[in-house]
Amino acid sequence: xxxxxxxxxxxxxxxxxxxxxxxxxxxxxxxxxxxxxxxxxxxxxxxxxxxxxxxxxxxxxxxxxxxxxxxxxxxxxxxxx
Amino acid sequence: xxxxxxxxxxxxxxxxxxxxxxxxxxxxxxxxxxxxxxxxxxxxxxxxxxxxxxxxxxxxxxxxxxxxxxxxxxxxxxxxxxxxxxxxxxxxxxxxxxxxxxxxxxxxxxxxxxxxxxxxxxxxxxxxxxxxxxxxxxxxxxxxxxxxxxxxxxxxxxxxxxxxxxxxxxxxxxxxxxxxxxxxxxxxxxxxxxxxxxxxxxxxxxxxxxxxxxxxxxxxxxxxxxxxxxxxxxxxxxxxxxxxxxxxxxxxxxxxxxxxxxxxxxxxxxxxxxxxxxxxxxxxxxxxxxxxxxxxxxxxxxxxxxxxxxxxxxxxxxxxxxxxxxxxxxxxxxxxxxx
Numbered sequence: 001x002x003x004x005x006x007x008x009x010x011x012x013x014x015x016x017x018x019x020x021x022x023x024x025x026x027x028x029x030x031x032x033x034x035x036x037x038x039x040x041x042x043x044x045x046x047x048x049x050x051x052x053x054x055x056x057x058x059x060x061x062x063x064x065x066x067x068x069x070x071x072x073x074x075x076x077x078x079x080x081x
Numbered sequence: 082x083x084x085x086x087x088x089x090x091x092x093x094x095x096x097x098x099x100x101x102x103x104x105x106x107x108x109x110x111x112x113x114x115x116x117x118x119x120x121x122x123x124x125x126x127x128x129x130x131x132x133x134x135x136x137x138x139x140x141x142x143x144x145x146x147x148x149x150x151x152x153x154x155x156x157x158x159x160x161x162x163x164x165x166x167x168x169x170x171x172x173x174x175x176x177x178x179x180x181x182x183x184x185x186x187x188x189x190x191x192x193x194x195x196x197x198x199x200x201x202x203x204x205x206x207x208x209x210x211x212x213x214x215x216x217x218x219x220x221x222x223x224x225x226x227x228x229x230x231x232x233x234x235x236x237x238x239x240x241x242x243x244x245x246x247x248x249x250x251x252x253x254x255x256x257x258x259x260x261x262x263x264x265x266x267x268x269x270x271x272x273x274x275x276x277x278x279x280x281x282x283x284x285x286x287x288x289x290x291x292x293x294x295x296x297x298x299x300x301x302x303x304x305x306x307x308x309x310x311x312x313x314x315x316x317x318x319x320x321x322x323x324x325x326x327x328x329x330x331x332x333x334x335x336x337x338x339x340x341x342x343x344x345x346x347x348x349x350x351x352x353x354x355x356x357x358x359x360x361x362x363x364x365x366x367x368x369x370x371x372x373x374x375x376x377x378x379x380x381x382x383x384x385x386x387x388x389x390x391x392x393x394x395x396x397x398x399x400x401x402x403x404x405x406x407x408x409x410x411x412x413x414x415x416x417x418x419x420x
Contacts, residue, residue: 057274
């Protein structure tokens with residue numbers, strides 16, 4: 001399943017307000033200030049609701065949620081496990 | 082100005098789109114989640130919070146650190162932790178120099194009545210005021226962050242949260258409690274385990290933004306490597322450090338909250354604006370935000386409270402339309418050296 005487009009749409013609509021050019025697959029949300037620390041929590045809430053996954057405390061790491069690539073990889077692994 | 086027929090978000094709010102019934106996209110998205118699911122989510126997070134609190138109780142000299150602003154929500158959260166769980170709580174207040182005198186009096190009454198220790202941190206006014214001034218004059222935050230709070234509030238929260246975490250790590254207090262209202266933060270973030278890599282990353286952003294204006298004066302507020310090492314060690318333990326904000330899953334009824342905390346000697350301040358029960362800077366911060374972005378920085382919080390049925394829509398509109406105290410704003414501008 002390709003998660004990226006759904007997540008990209010959410011971020012463009014909710015964090016970038018339509019400015020999709022700023023978001024590449026490997027863009028770091030935190031380094032580029034697209035999403036701040038509170039925004040990451042909103043993103044995680046969206047992922048849990050949309051993809052029906054339960055994200056564990058110990059999984060809330062930048063390496064899992066700081067870019068479209070990272071999230072996609074994380075969700076794929078999560079679904080496979 | 083067009084305002085959502087269901088909540089209180091105005092047409093100037095970022096990314097807002099109205100349907101044919103005048104209802105905004107934020108309300109429509111909220112409507113996708115059933116009441117049953119919301120109730121079940123709240124129960125799940127309340128259970129998780131209770132488990133963590135019970136597991137960590139009596140492990141260290143203090144069971145929890147309460148980010149205690151003296152406002153009604155943090156006061157009620159403090160009362161909840163002490164009276165429901167019998168926790169030994171250390172209350173921690175970050176005074177940015179603009180706490181209302183009535184809020185300070187409330188703090189004294191509440192900590193005395195509950196019997197808790199209290200650290201009151203009064204910040205260096207020269208340094209913090211430079212940060213506030215810069216928040217007004219520069220575009221320091223992404224639009225998303227400004228949806229939730231004014232630039233001044235964002236600056237204050239960044240500094241306060243960092244200092245609070247630093248204190249909790251130093252005191253080895255593993256539960257850090259905040260009094261965020263249900264409109265300020267979602268229930269999914271109400272129990273969050275903190276980890277070193279996320280803290281390091283988010284702190285880096287804060288340092289980059291604030292060190293330009295605070296210079297070396299920022300150092301006392303940020304985590305050192307030794308603090309991050311302690312967090313890293315805790316990453317490997319079954320229970321680490323947690324941020325919790327219980328009001329996201331508890332019943333949130335302002336009348337009941339006010340009634341409950343009045344037993345502790347807490348009185349509604351008469352020296353603050355309608356959206357704050359502790360801060361004198363808020364009026365000015367709101368005015369700057371409204372002038373610059375065209376929407377009230379409390380619109381999102383109030384809209385969330387209305388959607389969840391915690392606040393009457395007319396009451397929310399009244400709060401958002403309350404005139405600002407111009408004389409107070411002028412005094413704040415002078416203090417911050419803003420022309």
